[in-house]
Amino acid sequence: MEIFDELKEKDTASWTSIICALAMSGNTRKALELFSEMEQSGFRPDDITFIGVLSACSHGGLVEEGRRYFHTMSKTYAIQPKLEHYGCLIDLLGRAGLLSEAEVMISQIPNKDEEIIVPVYGALLSACRIYGNVHVGERVAELLMEIESYDSSTHTLLANTYASAGRWEDVSKVRGTMKDLGVKKSPGCSSIDINGNMHEFIVGH
Helix, strand or coil, X not given: CHXXXXXXXXXXXXXXXXXXXXXXXXXXXXXXXXXXXXXXXXXXXXXXXXXXXXXXXXXXXXXXXXXXXXXXXXXXXXXXXXXXXXXXXHHHHHHCCCHHHHHHHHHCCCCCXXXXXXXXXXXXXXXHHHHCCHHHHHHHHHHHHHHCCCCHHHHHHHHHHHHHCCCXXXXXXXXXXXXXXXXXXXXXXXXXXXXXXXXXXXXXX
């Protein structure tokens, strides 16, 4: 902030850099305050600026603000949202438990590239696990499995979603499917350095 404040001439890039930095560090309100100052100073935000703004909203759980900024992109600045913008808003909606709205938002993403869309689906499925939303979770998992049927994380998240809802028979079915497909979950692992010696701990070993 000191370097930014000392700049004699600010441009879109410098405003965007500080907004994104504040967003990444979780300083939501300051990031949005600076975005407002940027607009009032006559600088035009670009698509990168809005990634920072939407990320700030996601970190701060500001659903209404996130929706408003997302629509401001196209209505006020004629910036067409990219996958990254959709991803930020979907993450925000997922964290807030607005899973059906997040699912609709995914359906509106143009030109879905399978490799790029997978993390977005994964984030929504993870939110389904947290909130125990089986209905949305099943649909998202099915879409993910069409793309990456042997990815253990999808099966595991779906099983955990069933577990959150107390549907243990479905948990067993998912684990059975994993066994039939030969899908194995990578065990959890952690390590610690003690006096220069690295010690590794693996779940189940």
